[in-house]
Amino acid sequence: MEKISVGVRFRPSTSSPHxxxxxxxxxxxxxxxxxxxNTPISGYTFAFDHxxxxxxxxxxxxxVLIKSIIDAAIDGFNGTAFAYxxxxxxxxxxxxxxxxxxxxxxxxxxDIFDTIHKTxxxxxxxxxxYMEIYNEEINDLLVLESQKLPIHENLERGVYVAGIxxxxxxxxxxxxxxxKLGEENRHFGETNMNARSSRSHTIFRMVIESRAKEEDSFKEDTITDAVRVSVLNLVDLAGSERIAKTGAEGVRLKEGKHINKSLMVLGNVINKLSExxxxxxxxxxxxxxxxxxxQPALGGNAKTxxxxxxxxxxxxxxxxxxxLQFASRAKRITNCVQVNEILTDAALLKRQKLEIEELRKKLMGSHSEVLEQVLLKQRNDxxxxxxxxxxxxxELExxxxxxxxxxxxxxxQEKKIENLMNLSVSAHFSSACSQKKVGERSATPDEAHFLAFDHLKTPNFKCPSIDFVVRRPSYKELESSPIPDNFADVADEDLWTRLNKGRVTDLEAFQMTPPLPVQEFPSSETSLVVPSNxxxxxxxxxxxxxxxxxxxxQCEALKEQYSELEEENNILxxxxxxxxxxxxxxxxxxxxxxxxxxxxxxxLKEEKRKLNDLREEVRRLITTFSQKEGMLTSLYSKSRAFVENTKTAPIAPHE
Ligand SMILES: Nc1ncnc2c1ncn2[C@@H]1O[C@H](COP(=O)(O)OP(=O)(O)OP(=O)(O)O)[C@@H](O)[C@H]1O
Incomplete structure (x- = not known):
C-alpha cells in the first residue's frame, strides 16, 4: 500500500507587486x-509534503515529486502524474x-531514455x-481522423481506449x-482568464515493456523471459472555472460545463477514496x-x-x-502497487509445464495417497x-x-447322588434287618422316618427284594457262612428260614451284592443315630x-451362547x-x-527433450540471422560506396 503523493505549486502572480x-x-x-x-485566517491553513x-x-x-514515479515505471510499476x-x-x-x-x-x-540506455x-x-477527453469524448491526438474512441474493458488489459x-x-x-504533434491537435480556446486555455483533459501515455536480455533468458531452469509492462500516464487536466469569471458562452460555455462536470466526478472519486x-x-x-x-491511478495498481x-x-x-481542500483529501488515498509482469509464449510454456507437472504430482500424490489410506483402513479393519x-x-474355547x-x-454330582441313593438303600436294608432282629418290637420314630425315605428311590435303584431267600444245600455241613460276620452270632436255621420265608435256593448260585464303596454298613449298635445322618x-x-x-x-445358557458365538464367527x-x-x-x-x-x-521427459531441441534451433537461427545481417550490411555499404564512387567519378569523354 502506498499513499498518493501530493504537491502544491504556486504560479507567479499576475497582479502588480504594488x-x-x-x-x-x-x-x-x-x-x-x-x-x-500577516495573520493567518482561520480555516485557510493547509499542510502538504511538498x-x-x-x-x-x-x-x-x-x-521532488515525479522522478520516483518515472524510475518505478521503468522497473515495471504503473505510474501516473497529473496536474489539477x-x-x-x-x-x-x-x-x-x-x-x-x-x-x-x-x-x-x-529521463526514461537516459535510464534505459544505462540499463x-x-x-x-x-x-x-496521446489522447484528449473533450466534451466527454475521447480523441486520438496523434491521428486527426481518429475521434470519439470507445473505452473497453477486459480481464487481460483492464480498461483501455480501443483503436488508439x-x-x-x-x-x-x-x-x-x-x-508536439499532439499539442497541435489538442483543443485550446481563449477565455477571459487564459488566452490559451486547455479545453480538454489530455493524457500522454507511455507503455514501457522490458525483459532480460537474451543471453540471460536462456539459462537452464529459470524463467527469465517474463516481460514487465508498465503504463505511465502524464495528465494535464482542464481547469475548473467559474463561468462568470471566464465569461464563457456558446462553445466555451459547453466546454466549461463538461470540464466542470468531469472534475466534479474526479472530486467525488477522490472524496470517496479518501474516506x-x-x-x-x-x-x-x-x-x-x-x-x-x-481508475488504476486512483486507489488501484499505480504510483501516483x-x-x-x-x-x-x-x-x-x-x-x-x-x-487545497482537494489536495488535502487526495493525500489520504492509498494505492496498491505491484510490478506488472507478463509472460512471453516461451516463458508461458515453461511456466505452464512446471505448473502442469506440479499439478500432476499433486493429483497423483493425492490419488495414490487416498488409495493408500483406504487400503490402510481396510487392512486395519x-x-x-x-x-x-x-x-x-x-472365548469359545x-x-x-x-x-x-x-x-x-x-x-x-450324579455319581454322588447315586452313591447317596445306594447308601440310603443300604440304610433302609439295614433298618429292615435290624427290625427283624429286634423281633416283635415296633419301629422307633427314627426307624419310621428312615422307612419313609423309601419314596426317594431313583429308577436305577436296584433294591434287592426283601423276600429274597437263600438256602444252603446242607447248611449243617456249612463251614463258612456267606452271611456277613456280624450276623454270625445270630444266624440260625430259624432266622434263615424266616429270612427266606420258607423258600430255598441254591447258595452256590447266590451272588452277593458288592460291598458299598461309600459308606460302611452301620453297626446295629449305631443304628439308632443313623436317622439324623x-x-x-x-x-x-x-x-x-x-x-x-x-x-x-447354566449348561443350556452356555449352549445358546456357544451357538451365538459360532454365528458371529461365521459372519466375521x-x-x-x-x-x-x-x-x-x-x-x-x-x-x-x-x-x-x-x-x-x-x-514429460519427451516434452523436455523437444523444448531443448527447439531452444537449440532458435539459437541456430539467431546465429544465422546475425551472419546474414552482417553480410547484408557489408553488401549494402559496398553498394553505397560503389554508387558514391560512380557519382563522384569523372565521366570519361566519349571518344
Ligand atoms: N510557474 C510558472 N512560471 C511562469 N509562468 C507560469 C507558471 N505557471 C503558469 N504560468 C503562466 O500562466 C499562464 C497560464 O498558465 P497555464 O496555461 O499553464 O494554465 P492552466 O492551468 O493550464 O490553464 P487552463 O486550465 O485554462 O488550461 C501561462 O501564460 C503560463 O505561461
Missing part, C-alpha cells in the same frame, strides 16, 4: 496559510513547460499514445516530435471517462503524484482554497476383525472348557438336586473374505496409477 490587497498566501516550510496583514513557491522551476517539481487546479493556475505550464523551463513530460521523456541487462520497447494509435519509439526526440475503509462504499469511476481511464497548481492572487482565493475373531475363538467342567461336575443326607440330596437343576440351566469369516477382496481391488488400482504415472513421466 497591489493593495491586504490578503495573501504565505508559505512556511510545507504549510500554506492565507494571511490578513509546496513549491513561484520561484521554483519545473525541474525542481519533477525531481483552476483555469490559468499553471497546469499546462507544469506538464509541458516552456523552452527555457521544460515541463514534467519532456523531463520524463528524457544494459534489459531490453526495452516503448510505445507512445500507439507509436513505437526508440529515442527521446521521436517522442518529443509526437508530443477509506468501510465508509468508502461505491467509487463512481464510471461516472466520467476521465475517472474511468485514471498529483500537482495541485494554484493562483496566488486575492481574486482567486476561494478557487485556491477549493484546490481386517486386522481388527481378525483380532475380534481370535478373541471370540478364545473357554466356554467349551467351562461347559466340559460343568458337565464333568454334573456327572460327579440320613436326614442330613436327604438335605444334601435335595441341595444337590437343586445344584443339578442350576447347572443344567464372511467379512474377512469381503475385505480381502477389497484389498486386492485397491492394490490393483494402485498398480494402475503407478503405471499411469510412469507414462506421464515419460511424456
Amino acid at each position: 497591489s493593495d490587497s491586504s490578503r495573501q498566501w504565505q508559505i512556511s516550510d510545507n504549510a500554506i496559510s492565507l494571511c490578513h496583514l 509546496v513549491f513557491d513561484e520561484s521554483l522551476g519545473n525541474a525542481v517539481v519533477y525531481r 487546479g483552476q483555469t490559468s493556475s499553471g497546469k499546462t505550464y507544469t506538464m509541458n513547460g516552456s523552452e527555457m523551463d521544460p515541463g514534467i513530460i519532456p523531463l520524463a521523456i528524457k 544494459s541487462e534489459r531490453e526495452f520497447l516503448i510505445r507512445v499514445s 494509435r500507439e507509436e513505437i519509439v526508440s529515442n527521446a526526440e521521436q517522442v518529443l516530435q509526437l508530443l 477509506g475503509g468501510k465508509q468508502r462504499g461505491h467509487i463512481p469511476y464510471r461516472d466520467s471517462k476521465l475517472t474511468r481511464i485514471l 503524484s498529483i500537482i495541485c497548481t494554484v493562483a496566488p492572487e486575492d481574486v482567486h482565493v476561494e478557487e485556491t482554497r477549493g484546490t 481386517m486386522h481388527k476383525s481378525e483380532l475380534e475373531r481370535d478373541r471370540l475363538a478364545t 473357554e466356554e467349551r472348557k467351562a461347559r466340559y467342567a460343568l458337565e464333568h461336575r454334573i456327572l460327579e 440320613e436326614e442330613l443326607q436327604a438335605k444334601n440330596y435335595e441341595r444337590l438336586e437343586e445344584d443339578l437343576h442350576d447347572v443344567r440351566k 469369516k464372511e467379512e474377512k473374505i469381503g475385505l480381502t477382496d477389497d484389498v486386492a481391488c485397491l492394490e490393483n488400482q494402485i498398480n494402475q496409477v503407478k503405471s499411469e504415472k510412469q507414462v506421464v513421466l515419460k511424456e
Whole structure:
C-alpha cells in the first residue's frame, strides 16, 4: 500500500507587486496559510509534503515529486502524474513547460531514455499514445481522423481506449516530435482568464515493456523471459472555472460545463477514496471517462503524484482554497502497487509445464495417497476383525472348557447322588434287618422316618427284594457262612428260614451284592443315630438336586451362547473374505496409477527433450540471422560506396 503523493505549486502572480490587497498566501516550510496583514485566517491553513513557491522551476517539481514515479515505471510499476487546479493556475505550464523551463513530460521523456540506455541487462520497447477527453469524448491526438474512441474493458488489459494509435519509439526526440504533434491537435480556446486555455483533459501515455536480455533468458531452469509492462500516464487536466469569471458562452460555455462536470466526478472519486475503509462504499469511476481511464491511478495498481497548481492572487482565493481542500483529501488515498509482469509464449510454456507437472504430482500424490489410506483402513479393519475373531475363538474355547467342567461336575454330582441313593438303600436294608432282629418290637420314630425315605428311590435303584431267600444245600455241613460276620452270632436255621420265608435256593448260585464303596454298613449298635445322618443326607440330596437343576440351566445358557458365538464367527469369516477382496481391488488400482504415472513421466521427459531441441534451433537461427545481417550490411555499404564512387567519378569523354 502506498499513499498518493501530493504537491502544491504556486504560479507567479499576475497582479502588480504594488497591489493593495491586504490578503495573501504565505508559505512556511510545507504549510500554506492565507494571511490578513500577516495573520493567518482561520480555516485557510493547509499542510502538504511538498509546496513549491513561484520561484521554483519545473525541474525542481519533477525531481521532488515525479522522478520516483518515472524510475518505478521503468522497473515495471504503473505510474501516473497529473496536474489539477483552476483555469490559468499553471497546469499546462507544469506538464509541458516552456523552452527555457521544460515541463514534467519532456523531463520524463528524457529521463526514461537516459535510464534505459544505462540499463544494459534489459531490453526495452516503448510505445507512445496521446489522447484528449473533450466534451466527454475521447480523441486520438496523434491521428486527426481518429475521434470519439470507445473505452473497453477486459480481464487481460483492464480498461483501455480501443483503436488508439500507439507509436513505437526508440529515442527521446521521436517522442518529443509526437508530443508536439499532439499539442497541435489538442483543443485550446481563449477565455477571459487564459488566452490559451486547455479545453480538454489530455493524457500522454507511455507503455514501457522490458525483459532480460537474451543471453540471460536462456539459462537452464529459470524463467527469465517474463516481460514487465508498465503504463505511465502524464495528465494535464482542464481547469475548473467559474463561468462568470471566464465569461464563457456558446462553445466555451459547453466546454466549461463538461470540464466542470468531469472534475466534479474526479472530486467525488477522490472524496470517496479518501474516506477509506468501510465508509468508502461505491467509487463512481464510471461516472466520467476521465475517472474511468485514471481508475488504476486512483486507489488501484499505480504510483501516483498529483500537482495541485494554484493562483496566488486575492481574486482567486476561494478557487485556491477549493484546490487545497482537494489536495488535502487526495493525500489520504492509498494505492496498491505491484510490478506488472507478463509472460512471453516461451516463458508461458515453461511456466505452464512446471505448473502442469506440479499439478500432476499433486493429483497423483493425492490419488495414490487416498488409495493408500483406504487400503490402510481396510487392512486395519481386517486386522481388527481378525483380532475380534481370535478373541471370540478364545472365548469359545473357554466356554467349551467351562461347559466340559460343568458337565464333568454334573456327572460327579450324579455319581454322588447315586452313591447317596445306594447308601440310603443300604440304610433302609439295614433298618429292615435290624427290625427283624429286634423281633416283635415296633419301629422307633427314627426307624419310621428312615422307612419313609423309601419314596426317594431313583429308577436305577436296584433294591434287592426283601423276600429274597437263600438256602444252603446242607447248611449243617456249612463251614463258612456267606452271611456277613456280624450276623454270625445270630444266624440260625430259624432266622434263615424266616429270612427266606420258607423258600430255598441254591447258595452256590447266590451272588452277593458288592460291598458299598461309600459308606460302611452301620453297626446295629449305631443304628439308632443313623436317622439324623440320613436326614442330613436327604438335605444334601435335595441341595444337590437343586445344584443339578442350576447347572443344567447354566449348561443350556452356555449352549445358546456357544451357538451365538459360532454365528458371529461365521459372519466375521464372511467379512474377512469381503475385505480381502477389497484389498486386492485397491492394490490393483494402485498398480494402475503407478503405471499411469510412469507414462506421464515419460511424456514429460519427451516434452523436455523437444523444448531443448527447439531452444537449440532458435539459437541456430539467431546465429544465422546475425551472419546474414552482417553480410547484408557489408553488401549494402559496398553498394553505397560503389554508387558514391560512380557519382563522384569523372565521366570519361566519349571518344
Ligand atoms: N510557474 C510558472 N512560471 C511562469 N509562468 C507560469 C507558471 N505557471 C503558469 N504560468 C503562466 O500562466 C499562464 C497560464 O498558465 P497555464 O496555461 O499553464 O494554465 P492552466 O492551468 O493550464 O490553464 P487552463 O486550465 O485554462 O488550461 C501561462 O501564460 C503560463 O505561461
